[in-house]
Amino acid sequence: MTSSSDFDLECRNVSKSFGSVRAVDDVSLEIPSGSFFSILGPSGCGKTTLMRMIAGFEDPTAGDIRIKGRSVVDVPPNKRNVKMVFQHLALFPMMNVFENVAYGLRCNGVAAAEIRRKVADVLERIALPDVGGREIHQLSGGQKQRIAIARCMVLDPDVLLLDEPLGALDLKLREAMKIELKLLQHQFNTTFVYITHDQSEALVMSDRVAVMNHGRFEQVGTPQELYHRPASAFVAGFVGDANRWAGRVLSADRAQAKVETDGGGTTLCAVAAGASLSPGDAVEVFVRPEFIRTERLAGFGAADGNVLTGVVDSLLFNGANSRVLVRAERSALVEAGVTLTGGPDDLRPGEAVRLTWSPDRASCFAAAGAGG
Amino acid sequence: MRERDIRRLSLILLFAPFALWILLLIVLPHLGMGVLALREKIGPRQFEFGFGNFVEFLEEPIYWNTLLRTGSMSLLVTALALIIGFPIAYYIAKVAGGRTRGALFLACLVPLWVSDLIRAFGWILLLRETGVISTSLQAMGLIDGPVELLYNDVTVVMGLVYTVILFMIVPLVSTLDGMDNAMVEAGYNLGGSGFTVLRRIIIPYAMPGIVSGCIIVFMLSAGSYLTPILLGGKYSSWFTETIYEQFITRYNWEAGAAFGFLLLAFTSGVVWIGLKLSRQTLAGTVARS
Secondary structure: OOOOOOEEEEEEEEEEEEOOEEEEEEEEEEEEOOOEEEEEOOOOOOHHHHHHHHHOOOOOOEEEEEEOOEEOOOOOHHHOOEEEEEOOEOOOOOOEHHHHHHHHHHHOOOOHHHHHHHHHHHHHHOOOOOOOOOEHHHOOHHHHHHHHHHHHHOOOOOEEEEEOOOOOOOHHHHHHHHHHHHHHHHHHOOEEEEEEOOHHHHHHHOOEEEEEEOOEEEEEEOHHHHHHOOOOHHHHHHOOOOEEEEEEEEEEOOOEEEEEEOOOOEEEEEEOOOOOOOOOOEEEEEEOHHHOEEEEOOOOOOOOOEEEEEEEEEEEOOHHHOEEEEEEOOOOEEEEEOOOOOOOOOOOOOOEEEEEEOHHHEEEEEOOOOOO | OHHHHHHHHHHHHHHHHHHHHHHHHHHHHHHHHHHHHOEEEEEOOEEEEOOHHHHHHHHOHHHHHHHHHHHHHHHHHHHHHHHHHHHHHHHHHHHOOHHHHHHHHHHHHHHHHOOHHHHHHHHHHHHOOOOHHHHHHHHOOOOOOOOOOOOOHHHHHHHHHHHHHHHHHHHHHHHHHOOOHHHHHHHHHOOOOHHHHHHHHHHHHHHHHHHHHHHHHHHHHHOOOHHHHHHHOOOOOOHHHHHHHHHHHOOOHHHHHHHHHHHHHHHHHHHHHHHHHHOOOOOOOOOOO
16 A cells, blocks of 8 residues: 555645744645545645645645655655646636636646647536637636636646635536546546535535644545534534534443433434443534434324424424524534425424434534544 | 715816926926927027928937937946846745845835935946045055046946936836745746746746836836936936027027927837837826726
8 A cells, every 4th residue: 555656646744834833733644546636624624734835835744745756855846747726726817718728738838739729628528619819807706717627637636726716606606617627537547636615516516535634634524424424523513514512421332422411302213333432521513403303292102212302493494404493402403404396294493303313323422622 | 966066176286286286296397398490590689390300300310320329328237237137036035034124125215315416426426437446446456556447437337327227216116026936936846947937937927017017117228317317427427418408508499399399209119119119008007007
């Protein structure tokens, strides 16, 4: 596993300090060829610094960066076969679309006829075959996005870095571009490294996601792993929505813990692999709204797992992502997923309900400060 | 109805100073000069309409040689100001941050607080035969006798560059300021060398600022009077000096007015050619808001 070119990009114990601030702290990653890898984290977590080190704009304080198995730490940015789509795209406004795409080829000394062929080919592949003669300011937001990608892809990079390129687009276009980016990545079959703070972008597009916080990777895994089996409280809170309760451990074994929440109730929840909890520990419990089942109180049978009763406080309608807020006895508001059809069976505020969820679907972590 | 009158009155009042300035200080004097320039002197206090003053300019090589010399030296001053000013502007706009930036900008401005005259005398103090440089070179034993560093073309060009370089730096800083750093990084990322990035990205981006700075600097140095006279001496052969001579020494206002128009036409022509060559427009450079 150690010395192979199966990986397009490897980082080994990379660190970067600015003065006394450690922006990136001992990060290691391996990205197999042709995959879509995302680095997800809040702003200021060091993800942009990590990307700039991969592109060569910053030198790591320690550690090694390898592209196709070869160390690039001493290679200047213009000699690395890593191309980057910038946050605001950084298309050259004084050149037209053709010249923008041709720029990198000209830098490499490609012959004029070859340049024309390659540019036409890449514009064809991003489905914008006729825009070559246009000026940059004549393009729409989505077209600019695709030109920025084409400008990199025409150079056949080993790795394409994307630095939150969808941030400036409006919501509708962003949704469309997510799918388009994924399709483009399949089409070009190049390794994409995508930096974002938007968890839905990361989950939808990626093969694997690294969640980054305070310069470190909290967890690296497939989107499903991150979502269903978060390794730390930060990941559970950052990826997806979750109800978050503070509590104290009553009893625990390696797989399951019984927790008394500060609101008063008790709940059974899964313990993350490798973590050990003992009675009395302060913990945080995370339960995703869509795993909580809401039923009217009248005429229920026996329920297994965790049960909570309460009164519907309000309904938050958002199509398929609709939520019901339930005020449980002596407890804070609980958010639960609900299907609202608009028919007479829908829940209404003021109704008494019972909430149930499976212990596997609740996860608990030692409270912040005790570490992940 | 009354409200509209008030609005119209306030518009007129606001517009008046500008209109007066244009009319009294620019249009009228030029009309007067135009009339003067087209009068031919045929005897004492006898004048006739004609182009004689312009013909005289063409027939006397010393006049148009002086004009060409002024033009070419001003172009040299412009080129030097650009070559020296561009790295300074780039440093101020892109490299220096926060307080350094302000301090550097101020340092560029400070020479403007002193009048042209005093600045020129500063140079004289340094460069004359008994000046600071000559004496210290002698004291160090590097030269045997005193040297005269004034009254040559190099000194004139140097003095002019020093006087006008700020007008090159300011427009350059403001254009370079608007350039996204990511654009330079993208230039490197896509495989460009430092030279390629400069030639294909930074300079094209800064073009409006470059052209605007060049126009201002060229006009200022072609039209300057004090610096060439004081540093270049009697034989600096600057065209403004020729105009001055016609007006004051020879009391030939007709020729002076004609020469004034020739200078205006010549410099405007050079600027026009420069704009055509760089494919820029006045509206996109000097008149940019």
